[in-house]
Amino acid sequence: MQALRITLCAATMAVAFAANAAEVEVLHWWTSGGEAKAAAELKKMLEAKGHKWKDFAVAGGAGENAMTALKTRVVSGNPPTAAQIKGPAIQEWGEEGVLASIDDVAKKEGWDKLLPPVVSNVMKYKGSYVAVPVNVHRVNWLWVNPELLKKANAKAPNTLDEFFATAETLKKAGIQAVAYGGQPWQDATVFETVALAVGGPDFYKKAFVQLDANALKSPTMIKSLETYKRIKPYTDKNSAGREWNLATAMVINGKAAMQFMGDWAKGEFLAAGKVPGKDFLCLPAPGTAGDYTFNIDSFAMFKLPNKDAEKGEKDFASAVMSTQFQEVFNLNKGSIPVRAGMDMSKFDACGQQSAKDFQTTSKKGSLLPSFAHGMAMHSATQGAYYDAISQFWNDDKMTAKQAADKLVAAAKVK
Ligand code: BGC
Numbered sequence: 001m002q003a004l005r006i007t008l009c010a011a012t013m014a015v016a017f018a019a020n021a022a023e024v025e026v027l028h029w030w031t032s033g034g035e036a037k038a039a040a041e042l043k044k045m046l047e048a049k050g051h052k053w054k055d056f057a058v059a060g061g062a063g064e065n066a067m068t069a070l071k072t073r074v075v076s077g078n079p080p081t082a083a084q085i086k087g088p089a090i091q092e093w094g095e096e097g098v099l100a101s102i103d104d105v106a107k108k109e110g111w112d113k114l115l116p117p118v119v120s121n122v123m124k125y126k127g128s129y130v131a132v133p134v135n136v137h138r139v140n141w142l143w144v145n146p147e148l149l150k151k152a153n154a155k156a157p158n159t160l161d162e163f164f165a166t167a168e169t170l171k172k173a174g175i176q177a178v179a180y181g182g183q184p185w186q187d188a189t190v191f192e193t194v195a196l197a198v199g200g201p202d203f204y205k206k207a208f209v210q211l212d213a214n215a216l217k218s219p220t221m222i223k224s225l226e227t228y229k230r231i232k233p234y235t236d237k238n239s240a241g242r243e244w245n246l247a248t249a250m251v252i253n254g255k256a257a258m259q260f261m262g263d264w265a266k267g268e269f270l271a272a273g274k275v276p277g278k279d280f281l282c283l284p285a286p287g288t289a290g291d292y293t294f295n296i297d298s299f300a301m302f303k304l305p306n307k308d309a310e311k312g313e314k315d316f317a318s319a320v321m322s323t324q325f326q327e328v329f330n331l332n333k334g335s336i337p338v339r340a341g342m343d344m345s346k347f348d349a350c351g352q353q354s355a356k357d358f359q360t361t362s363k364k365g366s367l368l369p370s371f372a373h374g375m376a377m378h379s380a381t382q383g384a385y386y387d388a389i390s391q392f393w394n395d396d397k398m399t400a401k402q403a404a405d406k407l408v409a410a411a412k413v414k
Helices: 002-020 033-048 061-075 089-095 103-109 117-123 146-152 160-172 184-209 219-229 244-252 264-271 307-321 323-333 349-364 379-394 400-410
Strands: 023-028 052-057 082-084 131-133 141-144 258-260 281-284 292-295 298-301 367-369
Touching: 023 033, 023 061, 023 307, 033 052, 033 264, 033 307, 033 323, 061 082, 061 184, 082 307, 089 298, 103 307, 117 131, 131 307, 141 244, 141 264, 146 160, 160 184, 160 258, 184 219, 184 258, 184 292, 184 367, 184 379, 219 379, 219 400, 244 258, 244 264, 264 323, 281 349, 292 349, 298 307, 307 323, 349 367, 379 400
Parallel strands: 023 052, 023 082, 292 367
Antiparallel strands: 082 298, 131 298, 141 258, 141 281
C-alpha cells in the first residue's frame, strides 16, 4: 500500500512537472571555446528550473549569420523562444510586432532598480521590457602576449605612437605583430577603436552615434582611416576571412603578439587555461584608457503559442537576471555582470578594471556604444558602415577621402 502510494505520488508529480516544463529554444552565436562554456552555464540553469533547452546556435562572430537565420524563422511564423538581439535592433524587431512583454517578471524582480537606464531603456519597447540583458562587454581592449614582447624587447603600448613603435620592433625581430581577422565586423571593431583613440569621445559620438556628415568627412576622420590602415603591414597574408577566435588563438599560442578585440577574447584565453597578467595582458586599446566602448548582449523574447511556453520564457528571463547566472556566465564569457550591486571578488583584474571603468566613464561622458556591435545605429546603417570600412581595408587603391565619402553616404542608409 505504502509503496503504491509513493509510486502514485511520484507519477502525479511527474505529470505536474511535465505540464509546466517547456522547451525553450534559444538562438545565439556562442560557438567558440569560451563562448560555448558560457552558453553551457545558461543551459544548465534553465534545465535546473525543469525546462528543456533547445539549442539554436548559428556560428559566426558578431551574429550576422544568426540574424539571417532568425529572419527566416520569424517570417515562416515559427520564432524561437528567445534570440540574442542587441541594442537598437530590439526596437526594429519590436516594430515587427513579434516580441512579447516580460514586464510582469521585470516588475516582480525590480529590474528598473537593478539596471542602469542606459541599459533598461534599450531592453524596452514602447515602455515594456521585451528583452533581458546578459552582460557588459568592453570592446576597446588590446590583448597581448607578454612573452613575445619580452623576446623582442618591445614595450606594452599605451598610446597609438607606442603601439606602432612596438609593432615595428616586433616585425624587425621576425615576430608577427598583429593577429587580425579580416571580416567586416572585425574590421569595424578595430576601426572604431582606432577612431576613438585618434578623435576622442566627442568625435566618436558625432561620427558613430549622431551620424554627423561633418564629422564623417572631417580631417579627424581622414586621420582615423589612415591610422587604421597603418596597421595592415603588421598583419599576415592569411588574415582575410579569419574568425576572431582563430586570431585570438594566434596570441594564445605565441604566433602573434597583439590583437584588438572585445573581451569575449578573454573567454578564449581562460578556456585555454591561460592566466591574466601572466600568460596574457589585457590593456585598454592604445590611446583609449579613459574611454569605454560597450557592447551589451541581450535576449529578446518572442510571442509564443501557449501558456507553458510563456512560462518557460519567463523562467528563462528570470534566470538570466539572477545573481548566480550573472556571475558564472560572465566569469566564463570575459564580460562583466550588467546587474547592479554584484560582488566582483571572483573576477580577475581585467574584469575588475572593466567594472570600475564602466562607472567612471559613465560619469564623465566617455561611456560609448560600440557601433561595430550593434549598439549605436540602425542595422542597415551599420551594414553600410561595415562595407565602407572593409572596402577601404581591402582595396589598396582606395583613398581615405574616398572612404570618408562612403561613410557620409552610409550614414543616410536606413
Ligand atoms: C557579441 C559577443 C560575441 C562576439 C563574437 C559580439 O557581438 O556581443 O557575445 O562573443 O560578438 O561572436
